[in-house]
Amino acid sequence: MFERIKGLKFHKKQDVAIVGAGITLFRRRMNETGKELSYYAVKQALEEAGLEISDIDMVVMGSAPDSFDGIHMKGEYLLDGSGGSNRPYMRVFVGGGTGVFAPIAGYWHVASGLADVCLVITEEKMSSVHPHPQSAFKYIWDPILDRPLNPNLIWIFALEMRRYMHENNIKHEDIALVSVKNKGNALDHPAAQVAEKITVEDVLSSEPMALPVRRLDVSPPSDGASALIMVAPHIARQLTDEPVWVDGVGWALDTTWWTNRDLYFPRYVAEAAKMAYKMAHITDPRKEIDVAEPYDPFDYKELHHMEGLGLAKKGEAPILTREGVTARDGDLPVCPSGGLLGVGNPIAATMGVKVAEIYWQLAYRAGKRQVAKEVTTGVAQAWGDLMQVGTVMVLSNKR
Amino acid sequence: MTRVAVVGVGYSGFNTNTPDLSWKELMYEAAVRAYEDAGINPRRDVDSFVTCAEDFWEGFAIFDEFVPDQLGAVLKPTLTVTADFLYGIATAFMHIKSGLAEIAVVEAHSKASDILTFGNVMKFAFDPVWLRPIGKAHPYYFAALEKSYYSSLRGYCDDVYAEVVEKNKRNGRLNPDAPYSGNVTAEDVLSSEASFYPLRKLEIAERADGAVVFVLASDEVARQLTDTPVWVDGIGWWSETSNYDTMSFTAEYARKAAEMAYDMAGIEYPAKQVDIAEVDDRFAFKEVQHIEALKLAKPGEVDRLLSEGYFSRDGALPVNVSGGNLSVGNLLEATGGQKALEIVLQLRGEAGKRQVDAEMGVAQAWRYVPTASGAVAVFSR
Numbered sequence: 218m219f220e221r222i223k224g225l226k227f228h229k230k231q232d233v234a235i236v237g238a239g240i241t242l243f244r245r246r247m248n249e250t251g252k253e254l255s256y257y258a259v260k261q262a263l264e265e266a267g268l269e270i271s272d273i274d275m276v277v278m279g280s281a282p283d284s285f286d287g288i289h290m291k292g293e294y295l296l297d298g299s300g301g302s303n304r305p306y307m308r309v310f311v312g313g314g315t316g317v318f319a320p321i322a323g324y325w326h327v328a329s330g331l332a333d334v335c336l337v338i339t340e341e342k343m344s345s346v347h348p349h350p351q352s353a354f355k356y357i358w359d360p361i362l363d364r365p366l367n368p369n370l371i372w373i374f375a376l377e378m379r380r381y382m383h384e385n386n387i388k389h390e391d392i393a394l395v396s397v398k399n400k401g402n403a404l405d406h407p408a409a410q411v412a413e414k415i416t417v418e419d420v421l422s423s424e425p426m427a428l429p430v431r432r433l434d435v436s437p438p439s440d441g442a443s444a445l446i447m448v449a450p451h452i453a454r455q456l457t458d459e460p461v462w463v464d465g466v467g468w469a470l471d472t473t474w475w476t477n478r479d480l481y482f483p484r485y486v487a488e489a490a491k492m493a494y495k496m497a498h499i500t501d502p503r504k505e506i507d508v509a510e511p512y513d514p515f516d517y518k519e520l521h522h523m524e525g526l527g528l529a530k531k532g533e534a535p536i537l538t539r540e541g542v543t544a545r546d547g548d549l550p551v552c553p554s555g556g557l558l559g560v561g562n563p564i565a566a567t568m569g570v571k572v573a574e575i576y577w578q579l580a581y582r583a584g585k586r587q588v589a590k591e592v593t594t595g596v597a598q599a600w601g602d603l604m605q606v607g608t609v610m611v612l613s614n615k616r
Numbered sequence: 617m618t619r620v621a622v623v624g625v626g627y628s629g630f631n632t633n634t635p636d637l638s639w640k641e642l643m644y645e646a647a648v649r650a651y652e653d654a655g656i657n658p659r660r661d662v663d664s665f666v667t668c669a670e671d672f673w674e675g676f677a678i679f680d681e682f683v684p685d686q687l688g689a690v691l692k693p694t695l696t697v698t699a700d701f702l703y704g705i706a707t708a709f710m711h712i713k714s715g716l717a718e719i720a721v722v723e724a725h726s727k728a729s730d731i732l733t734f735g736n737v738m739k740f741a742f743d744p745v746w747l748r749p750i751g752k753a754h755p756y757y758f759a760a761l762e763k764s765y766y767s768s769l770r771g772y773c774d775d776v777y778a779e780v781v782e783k784n785k786r787n788g789r790l791n792p793d794a795p796y797s798g799n800v801t802a803e804d805v806l807s808s809e810a811s812f813y814p815l816r817k818l819e820i821a822e823r824a825d826g827a828v829v830f831v832l833a834s835d836e837v838a839r840q841l842t843d844t845p846v847w848v849d850g851i852g853w854w855s856e857t858s859n860y861d862t863m864s865f866t867a868e869y870a871r872k873a874a875e876m877a878y879d880m881a882g883i884e885y886p887a888k889q890v891d892i893a894e895v896d897d898r899f900a901f902k903e904v905q906h907i908e909a910l911k912l913a914k915p916g917e918v919d920r921l922l923s924e925g926y927f928s929r930d931g932a933l934p935v936n937v938s939g940g941n942l943s944v945g946n947l948l949e950a951t952g953g954q955k956a957l958e959i960v961l962q963l964r965g966e967a968g969k970r971q972v973d974a975e976m977g978v979a980q981a982w983r984y985v986p987t988a989s990g991a992v993a994v995f996s997r
C-alpha cells in the first residue's frame with residue numbers, strides 16, 4: 218500500500234496544436250487501395266499545413282479491424298501509403314472509437330515531447346468485405362457465449378435503442394429528427410456519401426432492419442481516409458496565426474460483457490468525457506462547449522452520446538434536437554458536418570468528420586458548413602468495440 | 617523532467633502450449649503477479665492500460681474488446697497497440713511523460729498454440745496483389761531469402777548462425793521458462809534439415825505461449841513504490857517499408873530504433889556502455905543482424921566475436937542470456953515482453969542461475985515476417 222499522489226497533473230512537456238487536416242470522398246467500392254486513400258488524405262493535410270512529408274517526425278495510424286481487408290498486420294500493410302516509411306510509425310486501435318482515438322495518440326506523441334510534428338492518418342476500406350462488413354463483425358463476439366447466437370450489430374443496437382427509448386420515454390419520431398438533420402447538413406460536405414433532404418416520415422417508413430432500427434436510422438459502410446497534422450507550439454506559430462489547440466483528451470473501455478450493462482446510458486463515454494473535461498478545465502459542458510461532433514453511426518447514438526458527454530441531461534437530448542438547439546444555426550450545433558449518417562461511416566476514418574470537423578469549425582475553415590455562432594471550444598467523440606469504448610477530444614482556438 | 621520506471625513485472629509461462637489455461641487466464645496470471653510485485657491495486661491506482669495484440673493472431677475481429685476484465689481495467693483508459701510489447705512500453709512511456717498517467721500497465725501475450733494454421737495466418741500479412749498469390753510457398757521462405765541475401769552481403773557462412781543457436785539453446789538451460797533449450801552443438805544445427813533452404817530447422821524459433829505484464833510509473837510514484845526501480849532510459853521504434861522489394865535486409869529498422877533510444881538515453885558508445893542485450897532471434901541470422909544494427913559490434917565482425925565468446929553469458933557483452941527466442945520460443949507480440957522482462961530481472965538481480973552483472977541493458981524486438989519494423993528499449997538500474 219502506498220500513498221497515491223491524488224489526481225493526474227497533466228504535466229505535459231508541451232502543448233499540442235492542429236494545423237492541417239485532410240479527408241477523402243467517403244464512398245463504397247472506390248477503385249483505390251487503402252494505401253492510395255491514405256496518400257490522398259495525407260497530401261491534403263500536408264498542403265493545408267504548409268508542410269512536406271519530410272517535415273513529419275512520427276506517424277500514428279488508426280485503422281479498425283484487420284478483418285475488413287483480410288490483411289494481417291494491416292498497419293504494416295498501410296505503412297508506405299500513409300507516409301510512415303522511414304520514421305517511427307505506430308498503429309493504435311479501439312474498434313469504432315479509433316476515429317477519435319488516433320488523434321488522441323497523436324496528442325501524446327507531441328505532448329510527451331517525443332515528436333514535434335506528428336501525422337495522424339486514419340483509413341478504412343469496408344467494401345473489401347463481401348457481401349457486407351457484417352460478416353467481418355461476426356468475429357467480434359465472445360466465441361462461447363455470444364457467437365453461437367449468430368448475432369449481428371444491427372440487432373444489438375436495436376436492443377440498445379429500444380432500451381434508451383423505453384427508459385426515457387422517447388418516440389421514434391424524436392430520434393428520426395437526428396437523421397433528418399445530419400443528412401441535410403451533409404449536403405454541404407464535399408466528401409459526403411448519403412447526403413439528402415429527407416423527412417421524419419421517410420425514416421419511419423424506410424425498410425425495417427431490426428426493429429426499431431430502420432434503414433434511414435443507420436449510417437452506410439464506406440471507404441475513406443482522413444489525416445491530421447499535430448504539432449508543438451513553436452512549430453504551430455511558424456505555420457499559422459490561428460492554430461487550434463487540443464485542450465483535453467479522454468478514453469475509457471468498459472467490460473467485455475455488454476449484456477451485463479444497462480444500455481440506456483453510455484458510462485464509458487461519460488468516463489472518457491470526465492477525463493477530457495478535467496484536463497480542459499471544463500466544468501459545465503453544456504455552457505462551455507460551442508460545437509459538438511458526437512459519434513452518430515445510428516441516429517439514437519447522437520442523442521445517447523450527447524447525454525454521455527454531458528451536453529444534455531439524461532433523456533433531454535431529443536428535446537434539444539426537436540427545439541432546433543442542435544441545428545447548424547442553433548445554440549449548440551451538433552454534427553454540423555453531417556456526421557456519419559450523412560457523410561458516411563468508414564470506421565476509423567471518421568476522424569475526418571469528428572476531430573477534423575471541429576478543427577475546421579474552430580479555425581473558421583468549414584466553408585458552407587461553418588456554424589452560425591462564434592466558436593471557441595468544441596468536442597469530438599467516438600465509440601466502438603462491443604458498445605464499450607468512449608473516446609473524447611476537446612479542442613479550442615484560444616490560448 | 618519526469619523519468620519513467622518499471623516498478624512491477626509479472627509473467628505467465630513460457631511454455632510450448634498451455635491447454636490448461638485460456639488466453640484470458642494467462643493474462644490474468646501475469647497481471648496479478650505484476651500488480652503484486654508493484655504493490656498496487658489496478659482498479660484504484662492505474663491510470664492507463666496498454667495491450668499489444670494483432671487481431672489475426674487472436675482470432676477476433678476487434679481484440680481489445682476482450683482485454684479490460686482480466687486486467688482490472690474496466691471503465692479505465694485502455695487501448696490496443698497493434699504491435700510488439702516494446703511499442704506498448706513506448707506508449708506507456710509517452711503517457712507518463714505527457715502526464716496522462718502516473719502509473720501505466722503494459723500487457724502482451726501469445727497463445728500461439730491456439731493457432732492451427734500459423735503459416736496461413738502469416739500469409740495474410742503479405743500484399744494481397746503482389747506477394748500473397750505466389751504459389752504455395754510458406755512465408756518462412758521470405759526469411760530464407762533474407763538470410764541468403766544477408767549472408768552473401770557480409771560473407772558469413774552457416775557456421776555463424778549455428779554458433780548462435782548453440783549459444784542460445786545452452787543459455788536457455790539455466791532458464792526455467794525456456795522450453796526449447798538444450799545441449800545443441802553447432803554440428804547438430806548444420807546437420808539439421810534445411811526446411812526452408814538455406815534456413816535450417818534448428819535456426820527457427822518454435823512457437824510458445826505466455827503473457828507478460830509490466831507496471832510503469834513516473835519517478836515520483838516509483839520512489840514510493842519500490843527501492844529497486846528499473847529506469848526506462850530510452851525507447852525507439854522505426855519502420856522501414858512494408859514492401860519486400862525495398863527493404864534493406866540489414867535490419868535498418870533496428871538501427872534507427874536503436875539510434876532513437878540511445879539518443880534519448882544519452883548513450884554514445886553502445887558497445888561500451890551496454891552491459892547486456894536481449895535481441896530478437898526468431899531466426900538465428902536475425903540475432904547477428906540485430907547485434908550489428910544495435911551497434912554492439914561492427915558490421916562483419918559479429919562472426920569473429922561470436923566464436924571468441926564475446927556474446928556468451930560469461931563474455932564481455934552477453935546477448936540473449938535468457939536463451940532468446942530459440943530457447944524460450946516465438947511469443948508473437950509478447951516477444952519484446954520476454955526480452956524486456958529478462959533485462960529487468962537481470963538489472964534487479966533476480967535472474968537466478970543465469971544472473972550476470974549489469975547496470976544497463978537493451979531489449980529489442982522485430983515485428984516478424986514480413987515486416988521491417990521494430991522497437992528498442994534501454995533500461996538501467
